[in-house]
Amino acid sequence: MDKFSRNERYLIINADDLGMCHSSNEAIFKLFEDGFISSSTLMTPCPWVKEVAKYYRSHPDIDIGVHLTFTSEWKYYKWGPVTKNKIVDSLITEEGYFPERSEDVELRANREDVREEIKNQIDLAVKLGISPSHLDNHMGSLYGLTFGNSFLDIIFEFCQRYNFPFRLPKILDEEMKQGLPEAAISNYEKMIDIADQNGIKLIDHLISYSFSLEDGEDYTSFKERVISILRNLKPGINELYIHPGLNTEELKAINPHWEKRYMEFKLYQDEKLWKVLQEEGIKLIRWKDLRG
Numbered sequence: 485m486d487k488f489s490r491n492e493r494y495l496i497i498n499a500d501d502l503g504m505c506h507s508s509n510e511a512i513f514k515l516f517e518d519g520f521i522s523s524s525t526l527m528t529p530c531p532w533v534k535e536v537a538k539y540y541r542s543h544p545d546i547d548i549g550v551h552l553t554f555t556s557e558w559k560y561y562k563w564g565p566v567t568k569n570k571i572v573d574s575l576i577t578e579e580g581y582f583p584e585r586s587e588d589v590e591l592r593a594n595r596e597d598v599r600e601e602i603k604n605q606i607d608l609a610v611k612l613g614i615s616p617s618h619l620d621n622h623m624g625s626l627y628g629l630t631f632g633n634s635f636l637d638i639i640f641e642f643c644q645r646y647n648f649p650f651r652l653p654k655i656l657d658e659e660m661k662q663g664l665p666e667a668a669i670s671n672y673e674k675m676i677d678i679a680d681q682n683g684i685k686l687i688d689h690l691i692s693y694s695f696s697l698e699d700g701e702d703y704t705s706f707k708e709r710v711i712s713i714l715r716n717l718k719p720g721i722n723e724l725y726i727h728p729g730l731n732t733e734e735l736k737a738i739n740p741h742w743e744k745r746y747m748e749f750k751l752y753q754d755e756k757l758w759k760v761l762q763e764e765g766i767k768l769i770r771w772k773d774l775r776g
């Protein structure tokens with residue numbers, strides 16, 4: 485782990501879906517300004533990406549990666565490839581948008597189209613004036629988690645080229661393995677080895693929770709769940725990825741799970757959460773710190 489002690493607990497709190505809509509942007513900007521998140525990842529195909537570019541110009545020290553996007557999951561709010569110089573038909577529906585489901589990416593995407601779109605999503609971030617800190621993948625659409633048809637090796641080409649760390653936990657716990665086909669697990673383990681051999685920086689543990697309201701869940705029970713997660717962090721580099729949003733008519737129209745996103749926005753400003761980090765001696769780090 486180089487400069488990181490194997491006995492210490494490190495945490496990256498990454499806000500996904502930057503650029504998706506104005507409500508997401510405003511929530512993430514606020515959390516950045518108050519120091520409550522360590523990084524975020526940008527969806528370059530989405531409509532509000534230029535607002536992020538404007539914000540970044542006045543906050544160049546914030547940690548923003550590229551949230552490689554190959555799905556468009558919302559019913560009435562859609563986006564498609566940033567690639568304009570070539571035809572990438574294998575990545576889109578008949579309407580010209582990305583598909584809603586990750587499994588459709590596995591079934592239909594051509595490897596050269598994926599490579600071209602990854603390149604162009606990174607290039608667009610750079611053209612907008614953003615210096616990306618790392619890569620991850622929206623909805624895990626390129627991981628091969630359904631049928632084992634993974635595009636991680638293509639992502640690794642860009643990680644090596646630009647010295648990008650990547651969201652791929654070295655340790656796949658039993659809960660994460662449940663429901664994955666053998667082909668997906670086998671390929672996953674192979675990719676971990678390839679990343680290690682090529683010096684691509686990865687996290688040790690990836691942490692998440694349900695992104696929709698669970699039965700009987702309210703803010704208090706949600707907060708207690710996250711506090712429990714924090715108190716039980718394992719040694720090494722952990723990433724907790726979140727999806728904060730404001731309580732707006734815009735977000736309500738886009739996302740049926742808007743309440744959970746607003747809960748997340750409130751939670752990561754809650755002093756109790758930050759007191760727990762201090763009590764537990766958990767060190768908050770950024771993706772940039774992994775680059776050396």
